[in-house]
Amino acid sequence: xxxxxxxxxxxxxxxxxxxxxxxxxxxxxxxxxxxxxxxxxxxxxxxxxxxxxxxxxxxxxxxxxxxxxxxxxxxxxxxxxxxxxxxxxxxxxxxxxxxxxxxxxxxxxxxxxxxxxxxxxxxxxxxxxxxxxxxxxxxxxxxxxxxxxxxxxxxxxxxxxxxxxxxxxxxxxxxxxxxx
Amino acid sequence: xxxxxxxxxxxxxxxxxxxxxxxxxxxxxxxxxxxxxxxxxxxxxxxxxxxxxxxxxxxxxxxxxxxxxxxxxxxxxxxxxxxxxxxxxxxxxxxxxxxxxxxxxxxxxxxxxxxxxxxxxxxxxxxxxxxxxxxxxxxxxxxxxxxxxxxxxxxxxxxxxxxxxxxxxxxxxxxxxxxxxxx
Numbered sequence: 001x002x003x004x005x006x007x008x009x010x011x012x013x014x015x016x017x018x019x020x021x022x023x024x025x026x027x028x029x030x031x032x033x034x035x036x037x038x039x040x041x042x043x044x045x046x047x048x049x050x051x052x053x054x055x056x057x058x059x060x061x062x063x064x065x066x067x068x069x070x071x072x073x074x075x076x077x078x079x080x081x082x083x084x085x086x087x088x089x090x091x092x093x094x095x096x097x098x099x100x101x102x103x104x105x106x107x108x109x110x111x112x113x114x115x116x117x118x119x120x121x122x123x124x125x126x127x128x129x130x131x132x133x134x135x136x137x138x139x140x141x142x143x144x145x146x147x148x149x150x151x152x153x154x155x156x157x158x159x160x161x162x163x164x165x166x167x168x169x170x171x172x173x174x175x176x177x178x179x180x
Numbered sequence: 181x182x183x184x185x186x187x188x189x190x191x192x193x194x195x196x197x198x199x200x201x202x203x204x205x206x207x208x209x210x211x212x213x214x215x216x217x218x219x220x221x222x223x224x225x226x227x228x229x230x231x232x233x234x235x236x237x238x239x240x241x242x243x244x245x246x247x248x249x250x251x252x253x254x255x256x257x258x259x260x261x262x263x264x265x266x267x268x269x270x271x272x273x274x275x276x277x278x279x280x281x282x283x284x285x286x287x288x289x290x291x292x293x294x295x296x297x298x299x300x301x302x303x304x305x306x307x308x309x310x311x312x313x314x315x316x317x318x319x320x321x322x323x324x325x326x327x328x329x330x331x332x333x334x335x336x337x338x339x340x341x342x343x344x345x346x347x348x349x350x351x352x353x354x355x356x357x358x359x360x361x362x363x
Contacts, residue, residue, distance in 0.1 A: 012320065012341065012358070014194040054274040141358060143339035151193035153328040159203055160192060160324040162352035171343035173356060177192065177324060 004048075004109050004114045004135040006123050007041060008150055009172075010137050015147035016120055024055075026142045028170045033138065036166070036174065040136075042071050042113070045112025048103070050122030051081035057117075058089040078106065080122055103131050124152040134178050141171035182295030184227075186286070186307045187219060187319035188333060195330035196304050201231065205350045207326045212321070213250040216354070219319075220257040224295050227288060229303030230267035233277065238304075240275040264291070266306055285310050308335035317344070317359045324352035 008016055009027050049057065054077075061072040077092040080099045087094045097101045103126065106114060116123055116132075126132050127170055159180040166174040188196050189206050197203055197328060228236065237257045244283035247255065263277040266284040273279045280287050284306060292314070297322060301307050318341065321335065348354055 012356070013332065051356065063264075079287070129358070141341040141343045141361075143334045143336040143337055143341065145334065145336045149194070150324060151328075153193075155328050157198075157325060157327045160326065160352070162324045162348070162354065165346065165348050165354055167343070167346045173343065173346055173354075175322075175354065 002045065002109060002113050003110055004103070004107055004126070004131055005134040005136055006116045006126070006132055007136045008120070008138070009140060010150055011140055011142050011144045011147070013143045013145065014149050014151055015144045016150045017148045018144050019146040021064070022099075023147065026140060026144065027080075028140050029139065029170050030168070030172075031168045032170065033172060038067065041114050041115055041117075042068070044075060044115040046076045046078065046106055046114045047072075047115060048106075048116045048119070048122070049077065049079045050119035051084055052121070054079040054081070054087075054089075054092075058087070062089060065099035065178065072161065077167075078102070092179060099125070099176045100129055100131065107131070120148065120150050120152070120171065123150070124154070127158075128155050130179065132179065136161070137175045139173045139175060154169075182224065182292045182299045183295055183316045184292055184299045184301060184314060185219075185317040185319060186315050187321070188302055188304070189321045189323055190333040191323055191325050191327050191330075193326040193328065194326055194332050194334070196333050197231075198327045198330040201235070201326075202330070203235070205323060205327050207323055207353055208331060209349065209351050210250045211349050212353055213254050213320075215349070217250065217254040217257055219300065220254065220261060221301045222298050223261050224297040225291065225299050226258075226261055226263040227291070227301040228263055228265050228307070229306035230270055231305075232303040233263070233265040233267070233270075233273065236263075237274065247301075250321065269311070275324065285314065288314060302334055304331055304333055308337055312337065312339070315360070317357065320356045320358070322354045322356060324354075335363045 080095045160177040163176040244252045244255045265273045340361040342361040345357040
């Protein structure tokens with residue numbers, strides 16, 4: 001049984017993207033955050049994506065170089081989409097139907113933890129169906145006012161347990177929760 | 181010149197209250213009460229919108245006798261602090277409060293110029309109606325809960341912030357303190 005963990009960079013007001021598509025210029029990216037990413041996320045056994053994040057990642061990583069790129073290209077990946085007709089990123093499987101039971105099957109397997117990067121719509125579905133074991137957030141020191149919220153609503157009140165928090169020198173605050 | 185601080189509870193998904201003013205999600209344990217008590221201790225004045233005034237008015241009328249020590253402390257501090265309520269619809273306010281029906285930004289600027297120390301503003305609608313730069317510090321008290329809908333802490337503003345402090349309470353509440361960044 002593996003854990004499913006989500007990772008997202010958010011503005012303080014909960015947006016993962018500004019009002020314009022792909023507006024993530026406000027992400028603070030620095031050494032400390034990169035080290036955290038390497039230490040935790042590169043232990044993942046499987047990555048899951050929704051379509052939009054998949055398309056962004058699949059357009060970038062295959063030609064990128066370095067430790068993160070090597071990992072992203074070689075790790076087992078699943079993309080959940082009813083509209084994609086095919087996938088061509090290495091080690092990627094397209095799931096068109098029965099997404100929830102497929103996710104449960106993946107969780108039941110042995111191996112490194114499952115991570116979901118970005119993929120807010122897909123995360124929202126996982127959250128509603130209580131398939132997320134840990135929520136990891138990087139809260140950026142910025143308020144956007146407008147954009148695409150990570151939390152989509154449509155769920156009952158859910159209590160969380162704060163597992164850990166870390167304050168980075170850049171002003172990004174890492175918050176780790178698990179559902180109660 | 182005073183320092184204007186916007187401090188409120190917020191759910192992890194960004195709300196200060198649920199639909200119909202629901203605050204049932206908020207943790208109100210001793211540690212958090214003491215934290216807000218410490219804030220109240222240095223406040224020279226509370227600046228409230230109507231809704232928050234109506235919520236906090238509980239502390240004016242409640243019988244402190246029946247409450248625990250930290251609640252009594254908070255209640256006494258709160259009663260001793262003058263409050264200005266900004267509302268066009270209220271007819272009057274009670275206790276240590278005065279009602280202001282005019283332009284909130286102008287009045288708050290005037291109060292800030294006059295006050296030596298901390299002015300605390302509460303109420304998301306009031307806070308977001310002020311021009312950028314008037315609020316010096318944001319204290320976001322993040323509760324470990326998601327509620328899905330309600331009134332948001334930040335409303336349609338774009339702010340570049342500088343993190344001043346984070347504090348983690350035993351309940352899992354995280355206090356995030358920011359000031360507006362000059363850039």
